[in-house]
Amino acid sequence: MPQQSEHPRRCPVFSHAAARRRPLARCLLLGLLCLACVALLRPTPAPAEPIRLTVGVESIDYPPYGSFRNGDYEGFARDLLDSFAIEYGYVMIYVALPVKRLYQEFLETRTLDLKFPDSESWHRSRRKGLNVRYSEPVCTYTDGILVRPGDLGKGMGAIHTLGILAGFKPWLLEPPIDPKSIRLSENLSISGLLGKGLMGRVDGVYANVEVARHLLAAMGLEDKLVYDPDLPHASGFYRLSTIKFPLVMREFDEFMRTRRELVQSLRRKHGLDR
Incomplete structure (x- = not known):
């Protein structure tokens, strides 16, 4: 006769219970996968427009x-x-x-x-x-008056016509300029304004000193108009x-x-x- 095993065989009842648990586990796994897919497919809120x-x-x-x-x-x-x-x-x-x-x-x-x-x-x-x-x-910033080098130090007495940028007024300069004692000549661009000064069409140019320096340097004419700190200016x-x-x-x-x-x-x- 065949020898009996030292270990008892698995009871059929337990085998049937395990078989019933396997479909349930599959269902739970499928459910979790479905929830994960829904979460991934759900549209995320768009970032707020700046x-x-x-x-x-x-x-x-x-x-x-x-x-x-x-x-x-x-x-x-x-x-x-x-x-x-x-x-x-x-x-x-x-x-x-x-x-x-x-x-x-x-x-x-x-x-x-x-x-x-x-x-x-x-x-x-x-x-x-x-x-x-x-x-x-x-x-x-410093707004001041630029003149030709030969006019440096001559004071406001040498400024009869002052070139200014359209829309700007020189009345904030210190000491104040008497508007009745000077003629203003407007220009739409600072480059054009500097051109008037270089050609002697105005006696001085009222401009931001740093801007004037940059533009004159770009033209290779940095020393042709110079800022006179003794003339009225504003910072x-x-x-x-x-x-x-x-x-x-x-x-x-x-x-x-x-x-x-x-x-x-x-x-x-x-x-x-x-």
Whole structure:
């Protein structure tokens, strides 16, 4: 007779129970797979659209601060504002306008969200009653009078006709200029204005000193017109401004404080670290 095994055979009852559990396990597994597929197929919420901000800028060649060339805005201001926008989730739309219209669009019709450059001392009468918010200083500027080297040191007595950029007024210069004692000659571009000075069609050119230096250097004429610090001039800070979005201004100030190294590197890049 065959030897009996030392281990008892599996009871048929247990085999049937195991067989019943296998379909149940399969069902549970299939259910979990279905739930996973549903979760994967469910559309994920689209990321929020970044807020678009319109920035009013001057439609003039104003290096190194900001220039509107070939339909695009470029320069220090563009690099700085784009860096801020990327970090805080904004998209900057640059709207280049002539200076006079820029003030109208920003202060009166208020179709612009931000303005650069700006200063609380410009067109004070037009700002009365408006809650314009200004950023902390972005960069310094000096507006002064450039003359031919032979006229350096001759004083205001030698300035009979002063060349200025259209939309700009020299009445903020210190000491003040008597508007009755001098003739103004306007030009739509600083390059054209400098050309008048170089040709002797005006006795002096009122301009941002850094901008004039950049443009003259680009023409290879850096020493042909020189800044006379003894003539009336004005210094201050360029700022970003807004009427509509004070929160953006607080964020921009925070950016300027926390990203000092980045801001300084942009100043160096554009020659504004002197």
